[in-house]
Amino acid sequence: MTETVKTRIVVADDDLDILDLVVFKLNQAGFDTVAVTDGVAALAAIEAEPTRLAILDIMMPGLSGLDVLRNLRANEATKGLDVILLTARARDADVDTGFATGANDYVIKPFSPRELLHRVNAVLARGDR
Amino acid sequence: MNVGRTFLIVGAAIGLACASAIVVVAIAKLRRGRVAARSRAMLAPYRHSLITMVSGEDDDGQAREALSAVSAPIWVRLRPSVVAFLPKVRGLPADNLGELMRAHGEIDEATRRLTSRSAVRRARAAYLLGLVRDPASAALVLPLLSDHVADVRLVAARALGTIGDPAAASGILDALRTQNGQIGLPAWVAAEALLAMGPGIGPVLQIGLASKDPAVRNVCAKVGGHGTYLSTVPQLRVLLATDSDGDVRVSSAVALGRVGGAHDAAILLRHTDASEPTVLRRTCATALGDLGQHESLEALAGLLADDDRRLAERAADSLVRIGPEGIVQLEMAATTGQGLSAQAAGGALEVAGLRGQLAHIAMGS
Amino acid sequence: MIQFDFLGGLARVVSAIMNVVAGPVLVYFIVVNTSLLVLMGLAGGEFLRQHRRKGYAGREEAVASQLGQGVSVVVPAHNEEVVIVTSVQALLALRFARHEVIVVDDGSTDTTFERLRRAFDLVPVSREVPSDVTTRGAVIDVHVPRDGRTRLVLVRKKNSGRSDSINVGINASIESLVVFIDADSILEPDALISVTKPFADDPTRVVATGGVIRAVNACKIVDGRMVEVRLDKAWLVRIQVVEYLRAFMLGRSGWSRFGALILISGAFGMFRRDVLVEVGGLDPDSIGEDFELVMRIHRYMIDNGRDYRVKFVAEPVSWTEVPVTVKVLRSQRKRWHRGLWETLWKYRGMLFNPRYGRVGLVALPYYWTFELIAPVLELGGFVLVVLGFALGVVNTSYALMFMAVAYGYATLVTLVAMAIEELTFHKYRRWRDLGAILMASVLENVGYRQATAWWRLEGWWASLRGRKPVWGTMTRQGFGDDSPAVAAMSRDV
Numbered sequence: 001m002t003e004t005v006k007t008r009i010v011v012a013d014d015d016l017d018i019l020d021l022v023v024f025k026l027n028q029a030g031f032d033t034v035a036v037t038d039g040v041a042a043l044a045a046i047e048a049e050p051t052r053l054a055i056l057d058i059m060m061p062g063l064s065g066l067d068v069l070r071n072l073r074a075n076e077a078t079k080g081l082d083v084i085l086l087t088a089r090a091r092d093a094d095v096d097t098g099f100a101t102g103a104n105d106y107v108i109k110p111f112s113p114r115e116l117l118h119r120v121n122a123v124l125a126r127g128d129r
Numbered sequence: 130m131n132v133g134r135t136f137l138i139v140g141a142a143i144g145l146a147c148a149s150a151i152v153v154v155a156i157a158k159l160r161r162g163r164v165a166a167r168s169r170a171m172l173a174p175y176r177h178s179l180i181t182m183v184s185g186e187d188d189d190g191q192a193r194e195a196l197s198a199v200s201a202p203i204w205v206r207l208r209p210s211v212v213a214f215l216p217k218v219r220g221l222p223a224d225n226l227g228e229l230m231r232a233h234g235e236i237d238e239a240t241r242r243l244t245s246r247s248a249v250r251r252a253r254a255a256y257l258l259g260l261v262r263d264p265a266s267a268a269l270v271l272p273l274l275s276d277h278v279a280d281v282r283l284v285a286a287r288a289l290g291t292i293g294d295p296a297a298a299s300g301i302l303d304a305l306r307t308q309n310g311q312i313g314l315p316a317w318v319a320a321e322a323l324l325a326m327g328p329g330i331g332p333v334l335q336i337g338l339a340s341k342d343p344a345v346r347n348v349c350a351k352v353g354g355h356g357t358y359l360s361t362v363p364q365l366r367v368l369l370a371t372d373s374d375g376d377v378r379v380s381s382a383v384a385l386g387r388v389g390g391a392h393d394a395a396i397l398l399r400h401t402d403a404s405e406p407t408v409l410r411r412t413c414a415t416a417l418g419d420l421g422q423h424e425s426l427e428a429l430a431g432l433l434a435d436d437d438r439r440l441a442e443r444a445a446d447s448l449v450r451i452g453p454e455g456i457v458q459l460e461m462a463a464t465t466g467q468g469l470s471a472q473a474a475g476g477a478l479e480v481a482g483l484r485g486q487l488a489h490i491a492m493g494s
Numbered sequence: 495m496i497q498f499d500f501l502g503g504l505a506r507v508v509s510a511i512m513n514v515v516a517g518p519v520l521v522y523f524i525v526v527n528t529s530l531l532v533l534m535g536l537a538g539g540e541f542l543r544q545h546r547r548k549g550y551a552g553r554e555e556a557v558a559s560q561l562g563q564g565v566s567v568v569v570p571a572h573n574e575e576v577v578i579v580t581s582v583q584a585l586l587a588l589r590f591a592r593h594e595v596i597v598v599d600d601g602s603t604d605t606t607f608e609r610l611r612r613a614f615d616l617v618p619v620s621r622e623v624p625s626d627v628t629t630r631g632a633v634i635d636v637h638v639p640r641d642g643r644t645r646l647v648l649v650r651k652k653n654s655g656r657s658d659s660i661n662v663g664i665n666a667s668i669e670s671l672v673v674f675i676d677a678d679s680i681l682e683p684d685a686l687i688s689v690t691k692p693f694a695d696d697p698t699r700v701v702a703t704g705g706v707i708r709a710v711n712a713c714k715i716v717d718g719r720m721v722e723v724r725l726d727k728a729w730l731v732r733i734q735v736v737e738y739l740r741a742f743m744l745g746r747s748g749w750s751r752f753g754a755l756i757l758i759s760g761a762f763g764m765f766r767r768d769v770l771v772e773v774g775g776l777d778p779d780s781i782g783e784d785f786e787l788v789m790r791i792h793r794y795m796i797d798n799g800r801d802y803r804v805k806f807v808a809e810p811v812s813w814t815e816v817p818v819t820v821k822v823l824r825s826q827r828k829r830w831h832r833g834l835w836e837t838l839w840k841y842r843g844m845l846f847n848p849r850y851g852r853v854g855l856v857a858l859p860y861y862w863t864f865e866l867i868a869p870v871l872e873l874g875g876f877v878l879v880v881l882g883f884a885l886g887v888v889n890t891s892y893a894l895m896f897m898a899v900a901y902g903y904a905t906l907v908t909l910v911a912m913a914i915e916e917l918t919f920h921k922y923r924r925w926r927d928l929g930a931i932l933m934a935s936v937l938e939n940v941g942y943r944q945a946t947a948w949w950r951l952e953g954w955w956a957s958l959r960g961r962k963p964v965w966g967t968m969t970r971q972g973f974g975d976d977s978p979a980v981a982a983m984s985r986d987v
Contacts, residue, residue, distance in 0.1 A: 015217075017210075017213055017214060017217065018217060020176075020180050021180060021183055021184050021214075021217075021218070022184075024180045024181070024184045024186070025184040025185070025186065028184070028186050038717070040717075059557070059587060059589050059683075060587070061584070061587060061683070061716070061717045061718070061719040062583070062587075062716070062717030062718075062719075063717075064586070064587055066644075070641070088554065088557040088558045089557065089558070089591065090558045090560065091560060091591065091592065093592075096643075097643045100484065100485065100641075100643060101641065101643070108558070109217055109554075109558070110216055110217050110218050110219045110223070111217075111218065111219060112185075112218065112219045112220035112221070112222070113183070113184045113185050113218065113220075113222055114185050114220060114221065115219075115220065135895065136891050136894050136895040136898060139895065139898050139899065140894070140898045140902065143898055143902045143903055143905075143906050144902070146906050146909075147902075147905060147906050147909050150906065150909035150910055150912065150913045151909060151932065153913045153916075153917075154909075154912060154913050154916045154928065157913075157916050157917050157920070158916060158920070158925070158928065161920065216552070216554045216555055217554065249546045249547070249549070252547075252549075252550045253549045253550045255550070256549070256550035256552065257550075279695065279696075280547065280695075283695065284550050284552075287552060287555070291555075312696065312698065315694060315695060315696065315697050316697070317559075317561040317562055317563075317694070317697070318694075320561050321559065321560060321561050321562075324560065324561075351561065355560065355561070438622050438624055439624060442622070472620065472622065473622075475620050476619065476620050476621050476622065479619045479620060480619060480638070480642050481642075482642075483617065483619075483638070483640055483641065483642030484641070484642035484643060485642075
């Protein structure tokens with residue numbers, strides 16, 4: 001009997017509206033989603049169980065999304081974790097920084113939930129080798 | 130005694146006033162607490178429908194129906210959540226939210242309030258219409274660009290930007306005019322609004338670049354570069370060289386850096402000359418980095434020793450951004466150049482190294 | 495014998511004085527408190543206006559701005575090891591489209607630098623700091639985070655005081671707007687958006703802005719962000735909270751509306767960089783450096799015929815630690831009043847000078863009378879009345895009248911400030927905190943007011959006698975911050 005294990009995604013944003021929205025969308029699409037409101041909780045959630053993808057807001061209290069990303073990339077265990085940054089910062093310099101820090105994708109708010117889902121699938125597909 | 134009686138009156142008045150203040154505070158606090166609790170209770174069942182709709186999972190339209198059918202008292206409490214979501218999402222969910230607002234008569238109400246006597250109402254109405262992004266609202270919001278209250282003009286300009294109808298572009302440029310000693314609109318607000326309107330405004334920009342008003346020329350130059358409107362390039366060159374307004378020249382330089390071609394390297398270089406204003410020199414140095422042409426390399430290297438150290442910094446940064454050849458120039462300057470030059474070059478190389486941009490070298494050789 | 499003569503003589507003296515000043519004293523207090531109410535009315539209106547504006551302010555969108563002005567946040571720091579990392583982290587996390595944080599280490603002798611270095615993985619770079627503003631303390635070195643992208647700059651320099659350090663910070667800053675912040679301040683996440691709004695709305699004219707500052711003592715802070723506003727248990731702190739509420743509720747907002755704002759708090763002030771350079775930055779030799787800067791800007795702009803504005807943003811932007819001991823409070827008030835005196839004296843040429851418009855004709859005279867000389871009148875009146883009453887020279891009715899007008903009316907003013915706060919920002923959630931503030935408003939008049947009046951006079955007197963100023967040290971309590979984020983960041987690299 002094969003049991004499909006749901007892909008685990010951690011979503012971090014201090015904006016509860018966004019959090020509710022993204023979590024709902026991903027859950028409907030069959031993912032196992034964990035919602036947190038700050039960077040430290042994000043790291044804890046990622047390290048708690050095997051996670052495939054993290055969707056991070058940048059501007060959060062304490063550890064920013066970029067700090068979390070840096071932490072992940074510096075850690076052997078989480079180096080290869082797929083990360084999508086979801087943020088209102090839209091300047092070229094910010095996008096550059098996001099990718100340079102190691103993000104797999106950068107989604108700017110206001111965003112289309114449907115498009116986000118496509119990007120999640122695309123990033124995961126790229127990851128499956 | 131007289132003083133005694135006056136005291137009683139004064140004392141009583143003050144005492145009463147104090148008591149009133151305390152009562153006001155208490156009542157305000159009580160009401161707020163009660164309102165909040167009641168709101169939460171009333172809204173709980175609808176949150177799920179709202180999230181369903183906003184995430185685009187409302188395939189059968191049930192959530193939309195349920196939300197459209199809520200009674201007025203519930204809608205009043207639900208409205209802020211809906212309005213909060215509008216600037217956060219795009220696409221179908223945003224359209225659905227807009228429809229929901231329309232179903233509850235909010236669009237009609239906002240349209241009516243555009244001509245309200247209260248400036249706050251006009252502004253709020255314009256803001257709302259901007260959030261909903263219905264193309265039909267553009268024509269309605271347009272007249273608010275000549276409102277006598279600055280705030281309203283601002284909100285109107287932003288709203289027209291988010292609605293994105295290119296037909297409003299010339300209206301925004303007109304609104305830049307100074308009225309009664311007050312500026313019509315801050316330049317950057319106008320520029321951002323125009324940027325949001327897309328490629329269709331090219332012709333309007335070209336007309337604006339030839340305007341008599343320096344504020345208009347300035348905004349058009351900003352937009353031309355940021356939005357990559359190639360058709361504006363010939364005019365930008367002229368403005369950079371000859372415009373009477375310093376801001377216009379600076380904006381043109383920035384723009385040329387972004388949309389210019391190979392020929393523009395020489396033009397930008399010309400304006401880094403010591404005879405030009407400081408701001409312009411620095412802007413041109415940065416713009417050369419944006420342009421990324423190899424013709425600039427030696428001249429930029431020459432600027433590293435300039436007396437204006439900020440200029441030198443920018444020139445060095447531009448060299449990094451041009452690519453491997455630029456980095457080679459910097460390395461030459463860092464090792465063989467004289468004091469100031471070596472310093473600027475070294476600084477830029479350091480930062481480039483930190484950012485991992487020196488990997489270019491390894492790949493290039 | 496001698497004692498009897500002394501008391502009799504004293505009674506005659508007091509009686510003579512009272513005959514002259516009895517009326518004026520009452521008038522003074524009535525005028526002061528009424529003017530405060532007027533200013534508060536203006537301010538209250540302003541608060542409500544700005545509050546309603548939130549309905550269309552578009553904060554969400556402000557963060558996504560492409561072309562808006564950037565801000566350089568300058569943080570002078572001397573021995574701030576307790577709070578510096580949390581503070582800088584919170585500053586970097588501020589919601590704004592484009593900003594950088596410049597920490598100027600003013601020759602700290604504690605672990606300030608080391609903590610920053612570990613937390614942000616700082617590496618030295620050979621970046622030059624320009625000399626747009628003349629500075630004294632030599633720059634030692636410059637550090638930035640290793641990733642080369644995080645917009646944090648740490649400039650270490652030889653110790654030369656806060657003002658000079660800020661000037662170095664101005665030199666090092668890149669953006670067109672500069673804001674000075676104390677290392678121990680907690681900012682609202684939207685503080686930069688709030689305080690840049692006047693600049694954004696009127697980029698050519700606005701040259702300086704400030705916002706509302708409140709007391710942070712005992713508030714719950716997590717990761718450098720305000721989580722819950724609480725009232726400290728100490729009455730000394732509670733009374734200061736009340737003072738701050740009043741001062742920011744009325745003074746600044748009202749004056750800004752009137753067009754003659756001459757004081758922006760040093761704990762949070764935003765300025766246009768080019769104007770700062772033009773006027774020469776802060777004056778390191780001045781005690782009231784923030785006040786002095788704004789006055790200098792006023793004079794410079796008017797002398798040069800420039801159309802300019804100094805605006806106040808009627809929103810809480812910054813939370814700062816207020817003194818918890820009498821000793822530190824006293825030294826603070828002495829210093830403030832001394833700074834006030836020295837600056838007012840320095841710019842006395844503007845007083846009653848029509849050339850300087852509302853600043854010279856309204857604001858300055860007001861400050862001279864109701865801020866500078868106020869403690870003399872307050873304390874003098876109080877002493878006279880109490881003495882007179884004790885000596886039987888002053889009758890009960892008058893004494894009561896005095897109390898009503900000097901302290902009762904003042905309490906009313908404070909309560910109105912409290913009401914405005916509750917109606918607009920309602921930051922104090924708990925009933926008991928509101929009750930405590932109410933008590934504090936009353937208690938303020940029983941000793942605190944008199945004490946601060948005396949200390950202010952002390953400061954003034956010290957200045958007149960040419961004594962050297964003493965800055966004193968604030969012993970940092972820190973934020974009591976649960977900051978796992980800081981621990982997470984300080985991983986040894």
